[in-house]
Amino acid sequence: MKRVVGVVVAGMLVAAACGGSDDGAESVPLGDTETETTVEAEPEPEPEEEPEPEPEPEPEPEEEPEEGAPTPDTLPEDLPGADGVLEVPAEFPTITEAVTAAVAGDLVLISPGVYNEAVDVTTDDIVIRGLEREGVVLDGNFELDNGIRVLGASGVAVENLTTQNYTTNGVFFVGVEGYRVSYVSAYRNGDYGIYAFDSVKGQIEHSYGAGSPDAGFYIGQCFPCDAVLDNVLGEHNGLGYSGTNAGGNLLIVNSTFRNNRAGIVPNSGSYELCYPQRQTTIVGNTVYANNQPDTPAIDVALLAMGNGILTPGGIGNVIERNLVFDHDRTGIGLVPFLEEGANDDLPTEDEWDTTCEEQRAEPLPDEVPDVLLWESYDSIVVDNVVSDSRAADLGVAGVSVASGDLRNCWAGNVFSTSQPADLETLAPCGGDAVAGDDPAWAVEPLDVFAWLAEVETRPPSVDYQEAVLPPLPDLDDMPDAATAPAVPARDVPFVVDLDSIGVPPVPGE
Numbered sequence: 001m002k003r004v005v006g007v008v009v010a011g012m013l014v015a016a017a018c019g020g021s022d023d024g025a026e027s028v029p030l031g032d033t034e035t036e037t038t039v040e041a042e043p044e045p046e047p048e049e050e051p052e053p054e055p056e057p058e059p060e061p062e063e064e065p066e067e068g069a070p071t072p073d074t075l076p077e078d079l080p081g082a083d084g085v086l087e088v089p090a091e092f093p094t095i096t097e098a099v100t101a102a103v104a105g106d107l108v109l110i111s112p113g114v115y116n117e118a119v120d121v122t123t124d125d126i127v128i129r130g131l132e133r134e135g136v137v138l139d140g141n142f143e144l145d146n147g148i149r150v151l152g153a154s155g156v157a158v159e160n161l162t163t164q165n166y167t168t169n170g171v172f173f174v175g176v177e178g179y180r181v182s183y184v185s186a187y188r189n190g191d192y193g194i195y196a197f198d199s200v201k202g203q204i205e206h207s208y209g210a211g212s213p214d215a216g217f218y219i220g221q222c223f224p225c226d227a228v229l230d231n232v233l234g235e236h237n238g239l240g241y242s243g244t245n246a247g248g249n250l251l252i253v254n255s256t257f258r259n260n261r262a263g264i265v266p267n268s269g270s271y272e273l274c275y276p277q278r279q280t281t282i283v284g285n286t287v288y289a290n291n292q293p294d295t296p297a298i299d300v301a302l303l304a305m306g307n308g309i310l311t312p313g314g315i316g317n318v319i320e321r322n323l324v325f326d327h328d329r330t331g332i333g334l335v336p337f338l339e340e341g342a343n344d345d346l347p348t349e350d351e352w353d354t355t356c357e358e359q360r361a362e363p364l365p366d367e368v369p370d371v372l373l374w375e376s377y378d379s380i381v382v383d384n385v386v387s388d389s390r391a392a393d394l395g396v397a398g399v400s401v402a403s404g405d406l407r408n409c410w411a412g413n414v415f416s417t418s419q420p421a422d423l424e425t426l427a428p429c430g431g432d433a434v435a436g437d438d439p440a441w442a443v444e445p446l447d448v449f450a451w452l453a454e455v456e457t458r459p460p461s462v463d464y465q466e467a468v469l470p471p472l473p474d475l476d477d478m479p480d481a482a483t484a485p486a487v488p489a490r491d492v493p494f495v496v497d498l499d500s501i502g503v504p505p506v507p508g509e
Contacts, residue, residue: 002138062413067304073291095119100447102126107486110136110161118144118166119152125488130161133183133477140166140189142465147171147186154178156487164188169195170209176200180489183478187211190464192218195235197357198273202227203492206476208397211233211469213296213461215242216260221272223279223356224248226491233343235259236292236469238301238461243273243472244496247279247317251496256286256507257313262296262304263290263324267337268313268374271342275372278315282322284501286390288327293459296467302458303451305329308389313374315352323504324386330395331386334376334408335448342372370381373400382429383412385503392419395446403445405437419446 027508080091088110093097096119098108105127112135119138121128127421128148130136131208138147138161146164150156150173157180163170170186173179175200185194186209193209195214196202209216209232218226218241225246232242232255240257243250243266257263263351264287268276282407287308297305304310306328311317312335324331347354354362370443373397386393393415403420409429410418420426427433434440462468478484 011247017474021204025356039079049370073281076130079198081106082222086448087111087117089139089473099123099126105486105488109482112136114139116141116144119148121148121150121156123152123156124488125155127151127157127482127486127488128160128161129157129159129478129486131481132162133185133309133475134162135343136161138163138166140164141335141462142167142190145169147189148181152304152507155490156180157182157487159183160481161185161189162472163369166190169193171195173197174204175199175275177335178489178492179203180492181205181207181384185209185472185475187472188464188469192216192242194218194476195233195411195474196227197221200224200226201217201391201489201492203230203318203489203494204228204232205230206286206478207232208473208475209240210466210472211234211464213301213464214263215239217241218243218256219246219250219276220244221356222248222250223354224491225250227251228253230254230335230494230496231254233258233473233475236295236467237261238295238297239263239265239304240290241265242267242270242300243277243280245274245277246290247277247314249493250499251284251493252280252285252291253394253501253503254284254495257290257308258288259284259292259295261292261295261301262306262310262420263308263327264315265300265304265307265310265312266317267300267311268315269316269337269339270342270372271339273359275344275350275359276347277311277317278352279317280314281318281320281498282309283318283320283498284504285322286504286507287322287331288507289322289450291326294462294468296464297461299455302461303334305458306390307333308386309333310335311376311379313376314379315377317379317381319381320383321501322384322386324384324393325506326388327390329389329391329451330419330446331393333392333395333407333446334379334381334383335395335397335446336376336399337374338452339374340370340373342369345369346372346374361374375399375406376389376438377406379408379427381408381410381413383503384405385414387414387416394423396420399444399447399448402436402441404434404438404441406436407433407435416429419444483494 086098131344165185216237308324411429
């Protein structure tokens with residue numbers, strides 16, 4: 001059955017009103033009605049003249065308040081957070097208390113310190129910001145689950161702080177429309193660093209993810225996602241970036257992924273909705289040395305180990321102007337993904353443009369295969385600089401479909417090796433491809449079956465609590481963190497001029 005993730009945020013307001021009084025009066029006896037006393041009636045008095053109304057006294061002039069004295073208009077401004085800035089710990093001792101008190105448009109401003117708390121956010125359009133990126137640390141002590149978890153609250157932005165030592169995620173958005181993470185470090189967390197699931201219209205920028213078994217950065221289950229990952233650094237994770245069933249105006253640009261088990265790995269799979277993975281644009285990134293043997297790693301990271309940019313079962317992706325080097329397998333590989341224990345059957349080609357909302361409404365098939373084989377179709381690989389790949393700088397493989405019939409294309413890349421050989425001649429972009437049954441496709445093919453056999457020989461995962469990580473690098477702080485206005489995540493993602501992005505320089509040059 002399809003897995004549908006829903007987020008239910010419930011609130012309860014209890015009011016009680018009671019009381020009352022018996023306002024009946026006691027009867028007072030007027031005397032014995034049977035009496036011999038005779039009382040003569042008094043004559044009716046003549047009407048008195050109504051007195052002329054006295055003039056109302058002139059109101060006394062109000063005294064001017066002393067200078068600086070509080071008035072009804074200024075008293076609310078003295079309350080914590082009344083100016084829209086909720087200071088932690090000056091006004092609220094914990095981040096959680098400030099977030100709970102915040103209303104849309106507010107800024108939760110956090111002073112340097114270590115905060116051992118898991119913060120849940122259910123209020124739209126608030127901004128959570130640290131005054132110092134390295135100085136404001138949310139620490140889970142390997143006991144708390146998420147540093148900051150945003151549950152169905154749209155427009156929330158998280159800025160300029162560090163999350164570490166959480167059992168699952170550093171920053172986690174689920175079921176939201178509009179999210180932003182800026183100048184955030186996620187270090188040594190038990191699942192993902194920065195994670196957006198079933199969420200759209202997002203921006204993750206100037207951020208860092210290290211030491212996660214799954215991925216430093218993840219965007220999943222969205223189509224169209226309308227999201228940008230810009231200027232981030234992912235290292236010493238199972239995967240630098242993972243994006244199951246994510247795409248549609250989804251950009252990964254100007255970022256670095258190094259020393260992970262594998263670098264950038266968007267994939268398809270029926271274990272989340274919105275399949276297949278499609279239409280992710282990967283431009284201007286530096287991806288190198290993703291062969292790291294001593295990281296925490298999930299099984300997929302062990303299988304993908306040694307690849308720079310890999311799209312298992314991905315469709316219609318654009319991979320352009322990236323610098324990719326030093327990988328044990330492929331620099332850029334378009335490969336199938338074998339999924340066991342499937343939840344649905346494969347979507348047909350006419351269903352590849354189905355949105356998430358449309359897919360949710362579809363009935364399940366009567367029969368679901370035990371295994372699905374997702375092939376990589378229709379991707380464009382152009383103008384990348386790829387080198388020092390021990391299997392192939394560029395590679396493609398089909399299993400249920402011949403490699404030459406997958407409609408992928410290559411052009412303008414700087415590279416030394418490819419599998420199959422002479423790949424840009426076999427399937428050029430803008431030219432006629434060699435037929436898939438031509439023997440040329442069988443020259444030096446990419447053997448992905450060998451990867452399955454090699455999984456058992458891969459260095460095993462290391463416990464994320466104990467893995468040796470580089471110290472947190474000296475990373476940029478958010479400019480003017482103390483004074484910048486709160487900007488909720490409503491005008492996101494920001495526009496990216498893709499044409500202005502070139503191949504990055506070699507690090508250190």
